[in-house]
Amino acid sequence: MAKPHTQTCPIAGFLNTFGDAWTLLIIREAFYGATRFSEFQRNTGIARNLLTDRLTSLVDQGLLEREDIGEHGTRYAYQLTEKGRSLVPVFVAMVQWSNENIYSEADAPVHLIERKTKKPLKPMRPVSTRGQELVWGDIVAIPGPGANRAAIARIDASQPADNLSWTS
Amino acid sequence: MAKPHTQTCPIAGFLNTFGDAWTLLIIREAFYGATRFSEFQRNTGIARNLLTDRLTSLVDQGLLEREDIGEHGTRYAYQLTEKGRSLVPVFVAMVQWSNENIYSEADAPVHLIERKTKKPLKPMRPVSTRGQELVWGDIVAIPGPGANRAAIARIDASQPADNLSWTS
DNA sequence: TCACCAAGTTGCAAAACGCAACCAAAACAG
DNA sequence: CTGTTTTGGTTGCGTTTTGCAACTTGGTGA
Numbered sequence: 001m002a003k004p005h006t007q008t009c010p011i012a013g014f015l016n017t018f019g020d021a022w023t024l025l026i027i028r029e030a031f032y033g034a035t036r037f038s039e040f041q042r043n044t045g046i047a048r049n050l051l052t053d054r055l056t057s058l059v060d061q062g063l064l065e066r067e068d069i070g071e072h073g074t075r076y077a078y079q080l081t082e083k084g085r086s087l088v089p090v091f092v093a094m095v096q097w098s099n100e101n102i103y104s105e106a107d108a109p110v111h112l113i114e115r116k117t118k119k120p121l122k123p124m125r126p127v128s129t130r131g132q133e134l135v136w137g138d139i140v141a142i143p144g145p146g147a148n149r150a151a152i153a154r155i156d157a158s159q160p161a162d163n164l165s166w167t168s
Numbered sequence: 169m170a171k172p173h174t175q176t177c178p179i180a181g182f183l184n185t186f187g188d189a190w191t192l193l194i195i196r197e198a199f200y201g202a203t204r205f206s207e208f209q210r211n212t213g214i215a216r217n218l219l220t221d222r223l224t225s226l227v228d229q230g231l232l233e234r235e236d237i238g239e240h241g242t243r244y245a246y247q248l249t250e251k252g253r254s255l256v257p258v259f260v261a262m263v264q265w266s267n268e269n270i271y272s273e274a275d276a277p278v279h280l281i282e283r284k285t286k287k288p289l290k291p292m293r294p295v296s297t298r299g300q301e302l303v304w305g306d307i308v309a310i311p312g313p314g315a316n317r318a319a320i321a322r323i324d325a326s327q328p329a330d331n332l333s334w335t336s
Numbered sequence: 337t338c339a340c341c342a343a344g345t346t347g348c349a350a351a352a353c354g355c356a357a358c359c360a361a362a363a364c365a366g
Numbered sequence: 367c368t369g370t371t372t373t374g375g376t377t378g379c380g381t382t383t384t385g386c387a388a389c390t391t392g393g394t395g396a
Contacts, residue, residue, distance in 0.1 A: 127290045170351060
């Protein structure tokens with residue numbers, strides 16, 4: 001990015017890693033099983049120099065692992081780490097949102113199904129501890145332990161938290 | 169973006185709208201309650217010309233609505249549409265991922281809690297129709313009705329679907 | 337030996353970004 | 367009723383990032 005976000009904020013933090021046109025497409029390929037430089041390149045259409053940058057950055061951040069599989073020749077395998085695999089909920093939520101909002105009713109290009117039953121996944125929705133589905137109105141953002149003055153100001157400015165304090 | 173993605177893919181489609189450093193920060197502000205140009209500008213730190221671009225684009229795409237509230241003076245309110253509010257699952261999934269993976273254990277800058285009980289939300293995970301939590305290995309991507317030849321090739325290339333067909 | 341492949345690197349033009357300055361319409365202050 | 371603010375922009379311009387093609391390096395296979 002031109003200038004990384006400095007705000008203490010989960011979304012800003014997320015964007016510092018994924019806020020560009022290609023990184024999540026590389027993650028998609030990794031989920032779909034791609035491991036090789038040329039595979040990522042072919043399947044996404046990204047320019048080679050950018051792919052080099054992004055792969056390096058993803059490895060540096062611990063989302064991918066680069067393994068030398070070149071007993072014979074120049075060959076590397078890029079694999080999702082546990083941290084990388086933990087993006088599944090975000091990935092699925094994005095796919096479902098796009099299927100519901102970009103493509104018309106039954107025109108989704110890709111469906112995610114349960115391997116065992118071959119049925120589509122349930123649409124992901126935020127739920128309470130007791131499993132109750134929640135809409136945005138049921139949810140409040142409150143400053144957490146790591147919030148600095150700026151973050152607290154930003155959050156409270158728009159969501160006057162009436163004596164809410166975070167309890168684990 | 170320099171060149172929008174042309175792949176028929178939910179992630180590529182998502183990135184065509186949100187694959188930049190600022191758009192999701194604007195959506196964050198909208199969720200937190202911001203409505204005014206200057207409010208978005210102050211709370212995100214985005215440059216004014218870029219904010220103009222992004223707001224116009226979000227309105228064009230039906231994610232925000234611009235209402236003229238200028239009975240007196242130049243005043244507009246940007247509000248999330250229903251389509252915009254439907255980003256909640258993606259938004260929550262991102263916040264939870266960042267809280268779990270960027271910040272150390274109890275250092276999250278923001279927590280999302282249920283308004284009524286003041287308890288944190290349950291971590292969002294993909295689940296089967298029967299409510300079973302799934303990891304990536306339990307999930308398969310298959311071409312949907314809207315997949316073109318390229319999309320099918322891309323998906324099948326890495327995930328040899330053994331006679332999987334999509335059933336609603 | 338010669339062609340080929342994987343995984344990059346390099347150079348360069350075009351696009352996007354970031355910043356500060358400017359602008360217009362309406363309200364507000366004195 | 368004149369000068370100053372406020373809001374919501376637009377314009378210019380230098381810096382960064384993209385996108386694309388060409389080149390490189392190490393190893394393989396025929």
